[in-house]
Amino acid sequence: MEMCEIEIQSAQEGPTLLILAGVHGDEYEPILAAIELSAILKDKLKKGTVVILPVVNKSAYYAGTRCGTDGLDLARSCPGNSSGSSTLQDAANVSKLILECDYLIDLHTGGQLFDLFPLAGYMLHPNKTVLAEQRKMAKAFGLPLVWGTDALPEGRTLSIARDANIPAIYVEYAGPGPVKVNVVNSYIHGCLNVLALFDMLEDYRSEVNDIQYTVEDHEPDSGFLQQKMLSPADGIFVPKVFPGEIVKKGQLWGLIYALPIIETHQVYADADGLVLFIRSQPRVNKEESLGGILSV
Ligand SMILES: [Zn+2]
Known part of the structure; x- marks a missing residue:
């Protein structure tokens, strides 16, 4: 090419x-x-x-x-x-x-x-x-x-x-x-x-x-996608929402299965709004983004 x-x-x-x-x-x-x-x-x-x-x-x-x-x-x-x-x-x-x-x-x-x-x-x-x-x-x-x-x-x-x-x-x-x-x-x-x-x-x-x-x-960093909904632990991410869905603050966003001893962390939407993006790679490290919500 x-x-x-x-x-x-x-x-x-x-x-x-x-x-x-x-x-x-x-x-x-x-x-x-x-x-x-x-x-x-x-x-x-x-x-x-x-x-x-x-x-x-x-x-x-x-x-x-x-x-x-x-x-x-x-x-x-x-x-x-x-x-x-x-x-x-x-x-x-x-x-x-x-x-x-x-x-x-x-x-x-x-x-x-x-x-x-x-x-x-x-x-x-x-x-x-x-x-x-x-x-x-x-x-x-x-x-x-x-x-x-x-x-x-x-x-x-x-x-x-x-x-x-x-x-x-x-x-x-x-x-x-x-x-x-x-x-x-x-x-x-x-x-x-x-x-x-x-x-x-x-x-x-x-x-x-x-x-x-x-x-x-107009908020500074409003367009910066990698800084929202941070994972609470290292593990495997299972999403419970999809892009385009309208969510309420506190709604289940996904689960993190932390290894080697399986410990489940529930992750909740941190705001009301539109699911703008969601992490699609299952393996996640603590503090990495699990997605983002846009207030609409
Ligand atoms: Zn790109």
Whole structure:
């Protein structure tokens, strides 16, 4: 597979949209959607340019892991360093591409660790024009949750876009297990919907959107997924809720079976709200995240 960027240029001048996949090497639906999109857009792009980077962190993809073989998470490594380790080089490459685009979409899933409720997210950008564009893109993408969170995070692809006032969104959907064709298709349609929003497509009727929740949360770290519902013990996690379920505080979230002497810990929902994500890897260490709840 070609690991470099794919550029689809139309005859008419217009904006450049950058689509990223494989920032995390164990998130496969985004990579497949990106490759399929590059084929679809060859005869569908009417205006502007689409640049697609199907595998941003190459060593992470080859290892089948979230992080690169240097141990680094690309989504914490931007703007990178072109003479650094592999992830830092890939981060430098993608950061350069971001600065050359007008709009950015970064496709993710929960990887092998988390199962996520489908969402299109953005940073609550201090610039009102950029924020308004991001809200429109996230809404157009058409996933059930539209989610704005604080603009403080560093090291993300979205941080590079933020600092350059480039409207940017990221999307998340499911994660573990075999490839889910419905996720691939949602991502293809979502990207086409955003392109249609900018009038960049020939003969395209936007897919019906299925937005159920729109949430904006200005709390610092509101978008940071790995810090919620911590495991009380080392053991095996058995979930009792699923993504998208509405839970009440105190409801049973799951059980931890601690070995070698089996001791069962019950874990309860720590708030009312929507099950945004749940841990899907059974083996868990104390203090690792078992999932997260979003107040809706
Ligand atoms: Zn990811």
